[in-house]
Amino acid sequence: MEFYRDATWILEDLVKLSTKNNKNNNTDNDNNESSTNAKHKNQISGSLQTIILKSHKKYKLKTNPKHIYAVVQSCYHFLPLLDYIYKKSQIEQQIPVKNGKKLYTKYTLYLCIHDLLLSKSKRIQMGKHPLKKFVMNQKTRLNAELQRFKIKNKISNLNTYFLQQSAINQQDLPPIRWFRLNLVKLANKTEIEKTMHEIGKKFPQKVDSWKDIESQDVEKIYYDEYIPHLFGVSPLSKITSHELYKQGKIIIQDRASCFPAHILQPSHKDVIIDSCSAPGNKTSHLASYIYSDGYRPGSRVDGDGTHHQQQQQQQEQQQIIAFEKNPERAKILEKMLSVAGCTQKLVKVNVGDFTKIGIQKDYTHVTGLLVDPSCSGSGIFGRKFVDDLNKKNGKHKEENNQDEDDEEVPLEEFKQQEMDKQRLTKLSSFQFQIVKHALLFPNAKKVVYSTCSVHAEENEQVVLDLLVDNKVKEKGWKVRKREHVIPKWDRRGFVEEFDQTFDKETAVEIAQGCIRALPKEDGGIGFFAVCFERE
Numbered sequence: 001m002e003f004y005r006d007a008t009w010i011l012e013d014l015v016k017l018s019t020k021n022n023k024n025n026n027t028d029n030d031n032n033e034s035s036t037n038a039k040h041k042n043q044i045s046g047s048l049q050t051i052i053l054k055s056h057k058k059y060k061l062k063t064n065p066k067h068i069y070a071v072v073q074s075c076y077h078f079l080p081l082l083d084y085i086y087k088k089s090q091i092e093q094q095i096p097v098k099n100g101k102k103l104y105t106k107y108t109l110y111l112c113i114h115d116l117l118l119s120k121s122k123r124i125q126m127g128k129h130p131l132k133k134f135v136m137n138q139k140t141r142l143n144a145e146l147q148r149f150k151i152k153n154k155i156s157n158l159n160t161y162f163l164q165q166s167a168i169n170q171q172d173l174p175p176i177r178w179f180r181l182n183l184v185k186l187a188n189k190t191e192i193e194k195t196m197h198e199i200g201k202k203f204p205q206k207v208d209s210w211k212d213i214e215s216q217d218v219e220k221i222y223y224d225e226y227i228p229h230l231f232g233v234s235p236l237s238k239i240t241s242h243e244l245y246k247q248g249k250i251i252i253q254d255r256a257s258c259f260p261a262h263i264l265q266p267s268h269k270d271v272i273i274d275s276c277s278a279p280g281n282k283t284s285h286l287a288s289y290i291y292s293d294g295y296r297p298g299s300r301v302d303g304d305g306t307h308h309q310q311q312q313q314q315q316e317q318q319q320i321i322a323f324e325k326n327p328e329r330a331k332i333l334e335k336m337l338s339v340a341g342c343t344q345k346l347v348k349v350n351v352g353d354f355t356k357i358g359i360q361k362d363y364t365h366v367t368g369l370l371v372d373p374s375c376s377g378s379g380i381f382g383r384k385f386v387d388d389l390n391k392k393n394g395k396h397k398e399e400n401n402q403d404e405d406d407e408e409v410p411l412e413e414f415k416q417q418e419m420d421k422q423r424l425t426k427l428s429s430f431q432f433q434i435v436k437h438a439l440l441f442p443n444a445k446k447v448v449y450s451t452c453s454v455h456a457e458e459n460e461q462v463v464l465d466l467l468v469d470n471k472v473k474e475k476g477w478k479v480r481k482r483e484h485v486i487p488k489w490d491r492r493g494f495v496e497e498f499d500q501t502f503d504k505e506t507a508v509e510i511a512q513g514c515i516r517a518l519p520k521e522d523g524g525i526g527f528f529a530v531c532f533e534r535e
């Protein structure tokens with residue numbers, strides 16, 4: 001009995017803490033069974049283990065803390081179900097009363113019901129005791145409610161169901177998981193068709209909009225209308241364990257993060273610099289475009305059919321030249337590129353500051369650049385979810401093929417809701433410098449600039465500063481018009497950032513040339529992209 005008393009105190013503490021942290025979430029007062037799960041949000045800060053062990057210490061308990069932890073955390077996990085069974089079975093009304101007081105509390109009964117119905121042993125862990133006798137007398141009714149719950153919610157595995165529910169209720173769960181075909185590994189139409197067949201087997205239900213996919217719809221798939229070969233599925237679908245993923249034939253990448261390579265859309269005739277590459281999602285996406293017409297290195301020909309001169313020169317053969325300042329991240333980049341099948345024949349990785357080692361006169365053959373520099377990351381959410389998921393899967397963050405992992409700025413800073421002005425100013429000045437450096441490559445015709453920030457300071461204001469810069473103007477750069485930049489995408493740049501400097505028509509045209517994506521609302525991370533072009 002001592003064990004259940006101790007566990008009750010700790011469970012009570014845990015529920016109180018979770019209710020405090022989530023004022024809108026009051027499972028105790030909620031009699032509506034359909035919302036029982038939805039309202040259990042599991043939103044407590046700090047690890048469950050730390051909280052439970054702290055309580056254990058606070059009460060100076062003698063019972064084995066590990067044992068207590070195992071039971072309390074499992075009970076907490078199943079709390080909505082226990083709450084449901086408790087209410088539906090009306091066990092509360094049967095609790096014996098002494099001196100006008102109920103003998104057993106709700107949480108003690110939760111723990112007993114948990115052990116009786118949900119634990120491995122299906123046993124209440126105590127000898128002969130009136131409490132045990134009381135719960136055992138209700139067993140049939142309690143079990144009947146459990147079965148009803150399972151049938152009603154079409155549950156085959158309770159554990160998986162509750163894991164999913166708690167993930168769904170995490171506020172920072174990405175609404176959709178996006179993945180794309182990696183054409184570098186799919187050499188021809190037949191291979192693409194074979195891959196699509198496999199994808200069709202895993203996701204048999206095609207839907208017209210990503211909004212039709214709820215987290216639990218793990219069989220649904222949306223074929224994106226903006227980016228070719230891109231698909232949206234439930235974030236709970238286990239793509240990372242699929243063979244196609246392991247073989248690098250599909251790559252997980254947020255939709256908005258696919259915009260830059262799609263806007264640049266290089267062909268086998270281009271030579272592209274990716275100035276800020278790690279972890280390399282956009283780099284391998286660029287490669288997908290270069291390879292999309294079946295081209296493979298060694299077969300590059302010019303428009304007139306003659307072999308490109310530079311092809312003779314080993315050093316300049318690569319069609320993608322990647323820069324990454326951070327040596328650790330450069331290692332990740334190389335690993336990711338290798339998984340994606342981007343050989344050294346195709347991508348040359350340079351470790352160092354692009355603005356220092358990317359000397360323009362050495363790259364006269366470069367036709368386009370992608371600049372996706374460090375930013376505030378204010379458009380990113382879901383980092384905690386992804387990290388947690390990786391921890392659960394025993395994966396390191398850097399092994400995760402997600403572009404949420406895209407910054408050298410410490411994680412703590414990402415958690416800040418409000419960026420302080422000073423930091424934004426510093427970032428935007430760095431972003432201006434790096435894009436300007438890209439705009440000075442002598443034969444570049446297109447430069448795509450992107451961030452995963454929602455702040456105008458890092459987006460439209462950087463574009464504006466570049467457009468009014470004398471050197472940039474002298475080189476003839478303009479913002480590419482909407483009609484060439486994913487025209488059907490509705491969310492565009494902020495016109496008010498340009499209309500103080502340009503006439504209304506020009507300001508609208510520039511803003512329309514920019515693309516914005518809102519976090520979550522647009523199906524993924526918050527994002528900004530713009531393309532500079534010249535004749």
Ligand SMILES: C[S@@+](CC[C@H](N)C(=O)[O-])C[C@H]1O[C@@H](n2cnc3c(N)ncnc32)[C@H](O)[C@@H]1O
Pocket residue numbers: 257275276277278279280281282283323324325326329352353354355372373374375403406407408434
């Ligand atoms: C937003 S992340 C790039 C994400 C990447 N484009 C992708 O899609 O996977 C920015 C990267 O630029 C790198 N970086 C920052 N300043 C740089 C510089 N001056 N030269 C080269 N790389 C730089 C950072 O270390 C970081 O890895």
